[in-house]
Amino acid sequence: MEKNTNLFEYVLRMGDDSLILGHRVSEWCGHGPILEEDIALTNISLDLIGQATNLLEYAGEIEGKGRDGDAIAFLRCDREYKNLLLVEQTNGDFGKTMMRQFFFDAFRRLLFERLLKSSDIQLAAIADKSLKETKYHLKHSSEWMIRLGDGTDESHSRIQDSLDSLWKYTNELFFMDEVDFSLIKEGIIPSMDGIQEEWLVYVTSILEEATLSIPTNNWKQEGGRIGKHTEHLGFILAELQYMQRAYPNMKW
Amino acid sequence: MANQEWPLWEVFIRSKQGLNHKHVGSLRASDEQMAVDNARDVYTRRSEGVSIWVVESNNVFASEPAQADSLFEPADSKAYRHPMFYDVPDGISHM
Amino acid sequence: MKEVNITELERRFQEKIDNDIKIEPRDWMPEEYRQTLIRQISQHAHSEIVGMLPEGNWITRAPNLRRKAVLLAKVQDEAGHGLYLYSAVETLGADREATIDDLHTGKAKYSSIFNYPTTSWADMGSIGWLVDGAAIMNQVPICRCSYGPYARAMVRVCKEESFHQRQGFEIISLLAQGTPEQKAMAQESFNRFWWPAIMMFGPNDADSKHTAQSMKWKIKRNTNDELRQMFIDVTVPQAEMIGLTIPDKDLKFNKETGHYETGPIDWDEFWEVVKGNGPCNKERVDARRKAKEDGLWVREAAMAYAEKRKVKNAS
Ligand SMILES: [Fe+2]
Ligand SMILES: [Fe+2]
Ligand SMILES: [Fe+2]
Numbered sequence: 001m002e003k004n005t006n007l008f009e010y011v012l013r014m015g016d017d018s019l020i021l022g023h024r025v026s027e028w029c030g031h032g033p034i035l036e037e038d039i040a041l042t043n044i045s046l047d048l049i050g051q052a053t054n055l056l057e058y059a060g061e062i063e064g065k066g067r068d069g070d071a072i073a074f075l076r077c078d079r080e081y082k083n084l085l086l087v088e089q090t091n092g093d094f095g096k097t098m099m100r101q102f103f104f105d106a107f108r109r110l111l112f113e114r115l116l117k118s119s120d121i122q123l124a125a126i127a128d129k130s131l132k133e134t135k136y137h138l139k140h141s142s143e144w145m146i147r148l149g150d151g152t153d154e155s156h157s158r159i160q161d162s163l164d165s166l167w168k169y170t171n172e173l174f175f176m177d178e179v180d181f182s183l184i185k186e187g188i189i190p191s192m193d194g195i196q197e198e199w200l201v202y203v204t205s206i207l208e209e210a211t212l213s214i215p216t217n218n219w220k221q222e223g224g225r226i227g228k229h230t231e232h233l234g235f236i237l238a239e240l241q242y243m244q245r246a247y248p249n250m251k252w
Numbered sequence: 253m254a255n256q257e258w259p260l261w262e263v264f265i266r267s268k269q270g271l272n273h274k275h276v277g278s279l280r281a282s283d284e285q286m287a288v289d290n291a292r293d294v295y296t297r298r299s300e301g302v303s304i305w306v307v308e309s310n311n312v313f314a315s316e317p318a319q320a321d322s323l324f325e326p327a328d329s330k331a332y333r334h335p336m337f338y339d340v341p342d343g344i345s346h347m
Numbered sequence: 348m349k350e351v352n353i354t355e356l357e358r359r360f361q362e363k364i365d366n367d368i369k370i371e372p373r374d375w376m377p378e379e380y381r382q383t384l385i386r387q388i389s390q391h392a393h394s395e396i397v398g399m400l401p402e403g404n405w406i407t408r409a410p411n412l413r414r415k416a417v418l419l420a421k422v423q424d425e426a427g428h429g430l431y432l433y434s435a436v437e438t439l440g441a442d443r444e445a446t447i448d449d450l451h452t453g454k455a456k457y458s459s460i461f462n463y464p465t466t467s468w469a470d471m472g473s474i475g476w477l478v479d480g481a482a483i484m485n486q487v488p489i490c491r492c493s494y495g496p497y498a499r500a501m502v503r504v505c506k507e508e509s510f511h512q513r514q515g516f517e518i519i520s521l522l523a524q525g526t527p528e529q530k531a532m533a534q535e536s537f538n539r540f541w542w543p544a545i546m547m548f549g550p551n552d553a554d555s556k557h558t559a560q561s562m563k564w565k566i567k568r569n570t571n572d573e574l575r576q577m578f579i580d581v582t583v584p585q586a587e588m589i590g591l592t593i594p595d596k597d598l599k600f601n602k603e604t605g606h607y608e609t610g611p612i613d614w615d616e617f618w619e620v621v622k623g624n625g626p627c628n629k630e631r632v633d634a635r636r637k638a639k640e641d642g643l644w645v646r647e648a649a650m651a652y653a654e655k656r657k658v659k660n661a662s
Pocket of ligand 3: 479508511
């Protein structure tokens with residue numbers, strides 16, 4: 001039972017990351033910097049919403065109280081959402097969106113690679129499907145880091161600004177608490193330690209190639225994993241939940 | 253910097269192993285890597301492909317439609333290149 | 348090239364068309380044929396792109412995960428359609444970004460239906476069912492159009508389009524058979540979209556200045572009124588089946604002709620919207636212009652990087 005509570009919490013956190021980032025990226029649809037990139041962004045968003053669906057459905061199963069993926073995705077209050085602060089940050093310009101994506105993709109790739117070996121078969125299966133998608137997202141966001149960083153003066157300074165403003169949210173990617181410790185012990189999830197180092201190596205190598213510099217200010221922001229969010233989440237939920245709240249208990 | 257447009261690329265997709273790449277359309281991309289990725293995102297959303305070629309449209313050299321008669325009509329009169337040109341006697345099979 | 352006079356070229360060109368031989372990009376074609384195609388295909392492309400906006404409004408508010416994914420994929424398809432069509436425009440020697448700039452300055456038109464607002468979730472149903480339904484009616488015949496690249500783009504578009512109509516019909520019929528609030532939402536939406544959908548086929552044949560020449564060139568294969576009638580004849584029974592009331596008290600079925608006859612269409616409204624006075628004309632074009640302007644630094648950066656890399660690789 002204890003294991004189930006922890007696993008539920010863990011899967012929920014992952015599901016919320018995908019849900020909220022998928023929501024954010026979907027805001028680009030129809031407004032991308034060029035038609036081709038509009039379509040690419042939507043593909044990323046669709047992958048994330050697909051992952052959210054798989055994860056939140058699974059969370060509902062683990063919980064065993066009859067909630068399905070939609071009930072979990074649409075009918076919680078803000079403090080019950082467990083996504084990273086990073087993913088709820090506003091889109092900003094295209095560079096900021098890509099920077100956010102880059103940090104997240106680099107993390108998710110390492111995580112999914114390790115989750116392939118999870119003793120939880122369902123989680124391993126979700127990781128297998130999501131890893132293929134994530135590798136492509138990471139390639140996409142990494143290439144944009146380099147193009148924007150090493151593009152024009154304007155793009156360099158814009159993307160450096162995004163790096164500076166988002167860096168403080170990256171430490172939370174590697175957040176661990178009791179939930180994680182107990183699942184690590186059971187071989188269900190990997191430890192974050194190795195992941196953080198590998199993440200930093202990869203991220204640094206791409207940002208260097210992009211001629212960007214990582215901020216030396218190491219002040220960090222976290223809280224999403226325990227339901228303490230930035231101001232942005234409330235606005236996201238106002239849209240996300242609008243229909244379900246305005247017209248409760250209906251089929252759509 | 254001038255408002256410079258991304259070059260145009262022609263996209264060719266192999267729909268499954270064993271078939272030729274086939275021209276499907278074009279798109280804009282700043283370099284060949286992006287062209288392949290954009291082609292993936294634009295032209296294979298419904299699993300239409302297993303392999304992609306992109307060629308910058310500037311690099312495509314085409315035959316001149318006005319010369320079509322001299323280029324292609326001479327072959328029309330060489331029916332002997334086709335098996336139907338030959339009579340095979342009744343009773344002969346596997347030929 | 349040998350001296351062949353223009354009338355002879357035009358005669359051969361029309362002969363090809365009459366014999367259903369497709370015209371391909373590098374073939375000789377009358378300048379007016381080329382210009383008509385550039386105008387028609389780019390307007391069609393703009394319609395796909397502007398058409399993303401009214402539905403895009405509801406992506407973040409979709410009521411469940413399945414609907415969210417479907418709507419997102421649907422709106423993305425419209426971007427794809429726009430791209431296929433711009434791709435066809437470029438085979439005619441026109442420049443995609445220049446045609447887009449014409450949209451942004453108001454010189455180029457797009458389907459007036461997208462100048463109507465989407466104010467309820469039911470509009471996602473109405474648009475898929477009616478607007479994509481009307482678009483399919485319009486587009487299927489263009490798969491046989493005389494210009495090869497346009498015809499091929501339309502084949503691809505039409506293949507993708509049928510899912511659009513079905514998902515819309517699924518939304519609206521679920522609502523029409525749902526709770527009283529949902530039924531009201533469906534009917535209210537249907538009331539707003541029925542007439543604009545009918546007007547999507549364009550003015551009556553008598554007032555359509557391009558129809559005759561376009562039919563002769565097989566750029567257009569049916570007249571506006573023919574297509575409109577087909578649409579009405581298939582849609583009225585669908586609406587009745589799911590319990591929606593057609594917002595037209597004069598609508599009647601003519602047993603002799605086997606067709607439905609509608610009350611008078613408000614063409615003044617149509618022309619006003621075409622002229623730019625619809626409820627959302629300005630918002631739609633502004634949104635597209637903003638996307639292009641905001642993306643300029645991104646496109647420039649990618650190009651600058653590509654050039655730097657070329658230089659690096661060469662040395
Ligand atoms: Fe379309
Ligand atoms: Fe269309
Ligand atoms: Fe459509």
